[in-house]
Amino acid sequence: DAGVTQSPTHLIKTRGQQVTLRCSPKSGHDTVSWYQQALGQGPQFIFQYYEEEERQRGNFPDRFSGHQFPNYSSELNVNALLLGDSALYLCASSLAAFNEQFFGPGTRLTVL
Amino acid sequence: KNEVEQSPQNLTAQEGEFITINCSYSVGISALHWLQQHPGGGIVSLFMLSSGKKKHGRLIATINIQEKHSSLHITASHPRDSAVYICAVEPYNTDKLIFGTGTRLQVFP
Numbered sequence: 001d002a003g004v005t006q007s008p009t010h011l012i013k014t015r016g017q018q019v020t021l022r023c024s025p026k027s028g029h030d031t032v033s034w035y036q037q038a039l040g041q042g043p044q045f046i047f048q049y050y051e052e053e054e055r056q057r058g059n060f061p062d063r064f065s066g067h068q069f070p071n072y073s074s075e076l077n078v079n080a081l082l083l084g085d086s087a088l089y090l091c092a093s094s095l096a097a098f099n100e101q102f103f104g105p106g107t108r109l110t111v112l
Numbered sequence: 113k114n115e116v117e118q119s120p121q122n123l124t125a126q127e128g129e130f131i132t133i134n135c136s137y138s139v140g141i142s143a144l145h146w147l148q149q150h151p152g153g154g155i156v157s158l159f160m161l162s163s164g165k166k167k168h169g170r171l172i173a174t175i176n177i178q179e180k181h182s183s184l185h186i187t188a189s190h191p192r193d194s195a196v197y198i199c200a201v202e203p204y205n206t207d208k209l210i211f212g213t214g215t216r217l218q219v220f221p
């Protein structure tokens with residue numbers, strides 16, 4: 001049984017570019033949450049998707065958007081990248097009725 | 113002031129020592145999570161609890177809802193326990209998690 005997978009593992013972009021990160025949830029899970037973790041900090045909640053809709057959102061600008069597909073996988077899109085967007089982006093999946101979250105290995109994004 | 117505070121920020125121990133990491137929070141919660149993060153970023157969920165105490169192997173987590181405080185204990189610590197331990201809370205009526213900044217633990221042989 002595969003756990004949560006994320007791709008790519010690492011990514012380097014320049015300011016102003018756009019990026020798409022991908023997440024496949026643990027088998028049987030229907031909810032995907034995205035987090036941003038800056039170096040030396042705890043993760044910050046970006047948003048959560050359930051039934052292909054954004055269910056909750058943290059304090060992130062509209063440059064951060066997402067999508068959930070019918071197979072429950074999810075994408076995180078960030079437009080007009082800033083240097084401050086450099087971070088580890090974590091995806092976590094869960095079953096809607098139970099909020100124990102299983103985390104993926106993360107995508108490390110570097111913006112130059 | 114952060115909604116979730118952890119102490120200490122850094123902890124060094126000798127193998128075999130008893131370790132305690134503390135977490136205090138300021139919001140009403142439906143659950144609290146303890147997570148372990150190894151170098152490279154992968155996060156593993158250790159415990160999710162809403163009352164009392166849970167034990168898994170050498171790890172014990174307790175929570176006092178009235179005092180808004182939780183502790184994670186590691187008995188007979190081992191170098192492989194070296195990691196960042198993160199406390200995260202689930203506020204009422206939300207499914208999002210609010211994280212502490214973590215406690216970096218190093219256990220030396």
